[in-house]
Amino acid sequence: MSGLLQKTLLSTSAVGISLLATAPAFGAGLTGATLNGGSYLLYEQQGTSTVLNNDADLATLLQGDINAPGGNIELSGILGDANAADINNATTLSGFLDGEAITVSSLTKSDWLYTPYQGYNSFAEKWFSEAWNHSDTGLQSWFADQGATNYTSAFSAFTMFGGYARFSDPNVNYVNQNSNGDVSIGLAGHLNHDSGLQLSEVVKVNYGGETHFLYGLGEALASGLVNDQGEGADGVSHSGLYNLTIPGEPSTDIPEPSTMLGLLAIGGLFGLTKRNKSNA
Structure with a gap:
């Protein structure tokens, strides 16, 4: 699976050192998950398929990670129209990571157009500028096909006709905290969309007293x-x-698995050395 963590067969003599260097630092997943606000769609994993089931258990849907994403929750999702989202009312997934509250939300029109963000007049301005200038998103080519060949006309169309709504209903696979402290949020998307666009949807996160807008640019x-x-x-x-x-x-x-395995391997080495000395 391209881009995901590779599984490597290691000799027993190299286990401690290799895992110490490469093992992912998995920690804890979201606890006490609840959904509030507007509409949502729940997709559970069945084999290699995701299947709509709005009676699915939230904890089960969110137990994935980068190696095995699992099911997902489409915040503000509306069945029957992939382009539809309630742009006026956010749907929020709330819970706790290691005891600290976190909320993960769909985006509203206010989030996009009326919220100054990181030196830009609006989040829409920041997002569109980055997506426009990123060589792998396909955004410039897509707008050129629609007749908007420059940034100004394309951004005007994006805001005027509500193009941001298409990126406002994220499909959340998981919300995890790694033992190095990083929070990882997985968003389901398209590997090769027929439009040629390579962009994730956007998720709004409130955590640690700060608001973040998270998104991916380029190939999934x-x-x-x-x-x-x-x-x-x-x-x-x-x-x-x-x-x-x-x-x-x-x-x-939460100790890192790599550290634990490394210490076990080193402990085994010392034990073997001690036995060899005893038998000498």
């Missing part, structure tokens, strides 16, 4: 899944994964 990772069964299945959605992160403070309660 391959999720190994696709929405090809059940009501509303289109045979193409959820085939991609964007793993987005917020730097955080390391948890003191």
Whole structure:
């Protein structure tokens, strides 16, 4: 699976050193998950498919990670129209990471157009500027096909005709905190969209007293899944994964697996050395 963590067979003599250097620092997932606000759609994993089931258990849907994304929650999702989202009312996923509150939300028109963000007049201005100038998003080519060949006319059309709504209903696979403190949020997307666009949707996150707008630009990772069964299945959605992160403070309660395995390997080496000396 391109871009995902590779599984490597290692000799026992190299296990401690290799895992110490390469093992992911998985920590804890979201606890106490609740959904509030507007509409949503729940997709559970069945084999290699994602299947709509709005009675699915939230904790089960959110137990994935970058290696196995699992099901997802489409915040503000509306069945029957991939371009539809409630742009006036956010749907919010709330819970706790290592005891600290976190909220993950769909975006509203106010978030896009009326919220100054990181030196820009609006978040829409920041997002569009970055997407326009990123060589892998395909945004310039797409707008050129619509007759908007320069940044000014394209951005005007994007805001005037509500193009931002298409990116406002994120499909959340997981909300995890790694033991290095980073928060990882997975968004399901398209691996190869027929429009040529390579962009994730946008998710709004409130965590640690700060507001973040997270999104991915360029090609997605391959999720190994696709929405090809059940009501509303289109045979193409959820085939991609964007793993987005917020730097955080390391948890003191969750030791890194790599550290534990490294210490075990070193301990075994010392034990073997001691036995060899005893037999000398």
